[in-house]
Amino acid sequence: MAVKNEYDGPILECRNLSISYFTRAGEIPAVVDFNLTLNQGDSVGLVGESGCGKSTVAMAIMQYMGSNGGIVGGQVIYKGRDLAELSPEELRHLRGNEIAMVYQEPMASLNPSMLLGRQLMEVPLCHEPISEKEAYDRAVQILADVKLPDPERVMNSYPHQISGGQQQRVVIAMALLSNPSLLLLDEPTTALDVTVEAGIVELIGEIAAKFNTSMIYISHNLGLILATCDRMNVMYSGVVVEHGSVDEVFDHMRHPYTKGLFSCIPLPGTDKKAHPLVPIRGQLPLPHERPSGCYFGPRCDFFQEGRCDQAVERGTIPMQDVTGRPGHTVRCERWSEIDWASYRPEGLSGEEMEAGREVLSIDNMRKYYELTDNSIAAMISGKRVRYVKANESISFKAHECETVAIVGESGCGKSTFAKVLMGLETATDGHVNFNGNDVGRMPVQARSPEQVGSMQMVFQNPFDTLNPSHTVGSQLARVIKKFGVESDKDKIENRVMELLDLVKLPRDFARRRPRQLSGGQKQRVGIARAFAGNPSMVVADEPVSALDVSVQAAVTGLLMDIQRTYRTTLLFISHDLSLVRYLADRVVVMYLGQIMEQGTTDEVFAPPYHPYTEALLSAVPIADTSIKKKRIILEGSLPSVMSPPKGCPFNTRCPRKIGDICETEVPPFAEASPGHIIMCHIPIAELQKVEPVIVQVDKDKSAAE
Amino acid sequence: MTDITAGIPRRESSIIRTLKGMALIRESAVGMIGLALILFWGVLAILADLIAPFDPNATLYPLAFPGTTVEGMGTFWLGTDHLGRDVLSRIIHGSRTVLIFAPLATFCAYLVGIPMGLAAGYRRGMTDAILSFISNVILSFPVLVLYIIIIATIGASATNIIIAVTFASAPGIFRIVRGLVLDLRNREYVFAAETRGETPWRIMLVEILPNARGPLIVDACLRVGYVIITIGVLGFLGLGLPPPDPDWGGMINETRQMAMSFPHMTVFPCIAISSLVLGFNLLADGLREVSLRD
Numbered sequence: 001m002a003v004k005n006e007y008d009g010p011i012l013e014c015r016n017l018s019i020s021y022f023t024r025a026g027e028i029p030a031v032v033d034f035n036l037t038l039n040q041g042d043s044v045g046l047v048g049e050s051g052c053g054k055s056t057v058a059m060a061i062m063q064y065m066g067s068n069g070g071i072v073g074g075q076v077i078y079k080g081r082d083l084a085e086l087s088p089e090e091l092r093h094l095r096g097n098e099i100a101m102v103y104q105e106p107m108a109s110l111n112p113s114m115l116l117g118r119q120l121m122e123v124p125l126c127h128e129p130i131s132e133k134e135a136y137d138r139a140v141q142i143l144a145d146v147k148l149p150d151p152e153r154v155m156n157s158y159p160h161q162i163s164g165g166q167q168q169r170v171v172i173a174m175a176l177l178s179n180p181s182l183l184l185l186d187e188p189t190t191a192l193d194v195t196v197e198a199g200i201v202e203l204i205g206e207i208a209a210k211f212n213t214s215m216i217y218i219s220h221n222l223g224l225i226l227a228t229c230d231r232m233n234v235m236y237s238g239v240v241v242e243h244g245s246v247d248e249v250f251d252h253m254r255h256p257y258t259k260g261l262f263s264c265i266p267l268p269g270t271d272k273k274a275h276p277l278v279p280i281r282g283q284l285p286l287p288h289e290r291p292s293g294c295y296f297g298p299r300c301d302f303f304q305e306g307r308c309d310q311a312v313e314r315g316t317i318p319m320q321d322v323t324g325r326p327g328h329t330v331r332c333e334r335w336s337e338i339d340w341a342s343y344r345p346e347g348l349s350g351e352e353m354e355a356g357r358e359v360l361s362i363d364n365m366r367k368y369y370e371l372t373d374n375s376i377a378a379m380i381s382g383k384r385v386r387y388v389k390a391n392e393s394i395s396f397k398a399h400e401c402e403t404v405a406i407v408g409e410s411g412c413g414k415s416t417f418a419k420v421l422m423g424l425e426t427a428t429d430g431h432v433n434f435n436g437n438d439v440g441r442m443p444v445q446a447r448s449p450e451q452v453g454s455m456q457m458v459f460q461n462p463f464d465t466l467n468p469s470h471t472v473g474s475q476l477a478r479v480i481k482k483f484g485v486e487s488d489k490d491k492i493e494n495r496v497m498e499l500l501d502l503v504k505l506p507r508d509f510a511r512r513r514p515r516q517l518s519g520g521q522k523q524r525v526g527i528a529r530a531f532a533g534n535p536s537m538v539v540a541d542e543p544v545s546a547l548d549v550s551v552q553a554a555v556t557g558l559l560m561d562i563q564r565t566y567r568t569t570l571l572f573i574s575h576d577l578s579l580v581r582y583l584a585d586r587v588v589v590m591y592l593g594q595i596m597e598q599g600t601t602d603e604v605f606a607p608p609y610h611p612y613t614e615a616l617l618s619a620v621p622i623a624d625t626s627i628k629k630k631r632i633i634l635e636g637s638l639p640s641v642m643s644p645p646k647g648c649p650f651n652t653r654c655p656r657k658i659g660d661i662c663e664t665e666v667p668p669f670a671e672a673s674p675g676h677i678i679m680c681h682i683p684i685a686e687l688q689k690v691e692p693v694i695v696q697v698d699k700d701k702s703a704a705e
Numbered sequence: 706m707t708d709i710t711a712g713i714p715r716r717e718s719s720i721i722r723t724l725k726g727m728a729l730i731r732e733s734a735v736g737m738i739g740l741a742l743i744l745f746w747g748v749l750a751i752l753a754d755l756i757a758p759f760d761p762n763a764t765l766y767p768l769a770f771p772g773t774t775v776e777g778m779g780t781f782w783l784g785t786d787h788l789g790r791d792v793l794s795r796i797i798h799g800s801r802t803v804l805i806f807a808p809l810a811t812f813c814a815y816l817v818g819i820p821m822g823l824a825a826g827y828r829r830g831m832t833d834a835i836l837s838f839i840s841n842v843i844l845s846f847p848v849l850v851l852y853i854i855i856i857a858t859i860g861a862s863a864t865n866i867i868i869a870v871t872f873a874s875a876p877g878i879f880r881i882v883r884g885l886v887l888d889l890r891n892r893e894y895v896f897a898a899e900t901r902g903e904t905p906w907r908i909m910l911v912e913i914l915p916n917a918r919g920p921l922i923v924d925a926c927l928r929v930g931y932v933i934i935t936i937g938v939l940g941f942l943g944l945g946l947p948p949p950d951p952d953w954g955g956m957i958n959e960t961r962q963m964a965m966s967f968p969h970m971t972v973f974p975c976i977a978i979s980s981l982v983l984g985f986n987l988l989a990d991g992l993r994e995v996s997l998r999d
Contacts, residue, residue: 422899447902464892469915
């Protein structure tokens with residue numbers, strides 16, 4: 001093993017790397033002029049939006065481009081050897097052995113029909129002449145290294161028998177098994193819940209320190225890059241636009257795109273009234289439609305005609321050193337001229353709205369699913385029917401023009417709750433008062449068109465939210481007709497155009513099919529559809545989580561704009577606490593079907609916290625170097641709703657568990673202040689003493705800018 | 706009021722779009738060969754009266770080998786059968802039967818299979834259990850036995866062949882549609898339709914079915930091929946169209962006793978069946994190939 005690490009030059013060098021895909025439409029340059037030097041133990045981040053070429057770079061390093069991709073210029077040099085010159089046999093030896101990769105979806109990286117132990121042992125058995133016994137021992141050891149409890153049991157499990165977070169740990173263990181010199185991580189935590197993500201991020205940091213592995217970390221999340229990397233590359237449309245140490249880029253960014261990206265994410269300093277998000281205008285250009293000169297030109301506020309768009313030999317303008325800042329390079333002609341201190345972009349601000357009358361009042365709502373157990377044992381014991389408590393005693397209120405966020409990880413019952421509201425399921429017990437009518441037991445068929453139209457939903461997945469077989473216009477028209485807003489054909493057409501105007505889409509989109517639209521545009525149509533019936537409440541289920549950062553800001557802004565115009569109540573279901581903090585007026589935190597804490601946004605994001613809220617807050621990666629966070633890593637995984645723990649649902653993972661009472665008794669709803677309710681056995685006075693999770697460290701940032 | 710849509714092209718109907726999508730078949734060599742074979746038989750069927758050299762049912766000159774020229778009559782390019790009927794003319798006229806009844810029977814099978822599949826996949830639960838049970842029972846019979854039972858019960862006629870084919874093919878179609886619907890029903894646009902209170906049939910027919918059309922078109926092409934074989938088999942078993950009208954399967958049946966001495970009477974109808982089935986199979990392959998590419 002030691003032989004591998006004897007080489008003391010840079011582990012990896014990419015020199016002027018250009019990668020293209022060849023399709024029916026011709027050559028499409030995916031990555032242009034990519035340079036990177038990675039030394040032993042370095043961790044470098046690649047950050048950018050989808051389609052910017054991050055993953056293509058990783059594939060090129062692995063020399064694994066598929067049938068239609070190829071390196072068209074430059075070199076990838078691994079430990080002094082040009083990878084393009086290696087034979088397939090040598091490459092095969094390199095992959096998995098010296099260069100290992102971790103992908104986004106753990107379930108897709110593991111073979112579902114093979115024992116995990118077997119899959120792990122394959123790696124050393126394939127690359128080294130060792131016995132089965134040694135391979136087994138090594139696999140058990142590495143599982144212990146990635147902190148999986150009971151490695152022997154994991155060895156004898158199939159992938160579906162362990163949780164998503166554990167699966168990703170196994171994938172990382174597999175990558176580490178042959179002690180690689182280079183580890184490529186392609187969005188390793190994107191598919192995981194935040195509290196699980198926090199554990200994986202910590203693990204990656206420990207691995208880097210322990211094994212001295214060089215890492216390339218690919219992510220769209222700036223906060224994760226800050227937490228894991230030493231240096232970073234910001235990529236835009238196939239080129240690196242800014243490179244430097246993470247602190248340098250975060251605190252002294254020079255490129256307008258980097259700046260734009262940071263203005264799009266809700267940081268603790270932003271707020272929807274004083275410091276709103278600033279979306280980047282326009283859209284990412286398609287690879288074959290990139291402008292001449294600077295690729296970011298058309299979307300840049302500092303664009304100068306004749307200078308930024310002049311044709312350059314290498315396709316785009318070259319990287320330039322930032323004077324006086326060693327190691328910091330930027331791909332901008334005007335970096336030294338831009339005066340960031342006086343730059344005040346127009347944000348998505350809007351005056352504060354007074355919350356109005358009560359629109360929704362939920363009182364002790366329960367939703368149980370009945371499960372019939374057909375096993376013989378169940379028939380004998382007579383307990384054939386079991387209940388899955390998807391929602392348990394949900395109570396809260398929402399007012400006109402108010403944004404209420406429902407926060408929780410997957411499986412917490414958010415979606416079931418939304419279904420009950422929409423009438424796709426009916427409540428088992430309790431009341432759901434909407435505009436004065438109890439709709440809890442009323443399925444959607446039993447509601448009047450006005451009732452249905454006045455509560456509509458924005459869905460999560462932009463690729464799924466519109467029917468690919470029908471035009472945008474006809475889908476909107478159907479909703480208008482269905483809700484009885486208009487019935488005359490011309491009037492419906494008019495209303496469709498108004499709705500497109502409302503979501504700031506061109507009118508000719510009415511004739512388009514969903515596949516001709518980008519993700520953000522589809523989501524806008526989804527919003528238009530929800531507002532077609534002049535709703536008094538809109539339920540938005542993770543409406544922006546599948547979108548790119550810059551699009552997220554624009555869609556969020558749009559949603560808030562429309563809400564203000566129509567004084568709509570917005571029920572915002574999300575797992576993204578940064579975004580929730582930014583736009584919600586009140587927050588409801590759910591765990592395993594129950595409300596753990598609720599209150600105004602300020603109350604929930606400051607002590608006293610429910611221990612779960614506290615852990616959730618600490619798990620969210622924040623892309624700000626001036627923020628200090630408490631580190632709370634939750635042990636164990638989310639219990640199944642089928643067999644929830646007795647007593648407090650959070651007791652199996654709670655770091656502040658006080659004793660047996662947590663396991664036996666359901667905690668009371670304690671009121672910390674009027675409206676701020678915490679469900680916990682720990683007295684409020686004690687929770688009050690907890691220090692805040694997120695602290696702004698006083699750091700002189702303004703001088704640097 | 707009226708100028709809001711000015712300059713915006715009217716939307717195409719979904720039928721035109723489907724046809725446009727199918728026009729992509731020209732990018733697939735295999736698909737084009739299939740299409741050419743089908744069109745070849747199609748043209749023969751339409752122009753049978755003009756192309757066929759003889760009356761298909763006329764007794765002319767028994768037991769002529771292919772190429773025989775008879776003074777005053779002309780040349781029997783593919784020979785004649787035991788009753789002296791021209792084989793070529795019978796094959797040409799027989800293509801009409803096949804090309805009318807095979808697609809028609811397939812269409813009828815879809816007409817039954819699609820609603821069943823939609824209902825089972827969308828409703829699930831009891832509806833699904835009952836419909837799946839029925840189709841499994843039908844599928845568990847050997848197809849041939851099933852045909853014999855049906856035709857023997859209701860008699861051999863064109864309508865009854867269609868009924869038999871529908872009965873035997875609908876369960877297979879049901880399964881495909883049900884599988885597609887089980888996946889499509891979880892799309893968010895279906896939830897969106899449900900949350901605005903659309904009726905189940907509208908959701909099934911307007912929201913779900915159009916998105917399943919790709920795999921169904923490919924399946925339909927394959928299935929027409931199978932139905933051609935089925936009609937051939939029925940003819941061979943004597944359960945096909947009643948004589949004397951030419952029917953490829955029937956032609957093989959009538960002459961098989963003499964296949965050793967006069968192979969042309971049997972071989973040419975066989976080739977006709979194979980080439981048409983091959984045509985539909987290649988077209989299905991081509992459509993699948995084009996639809997997977999993007």
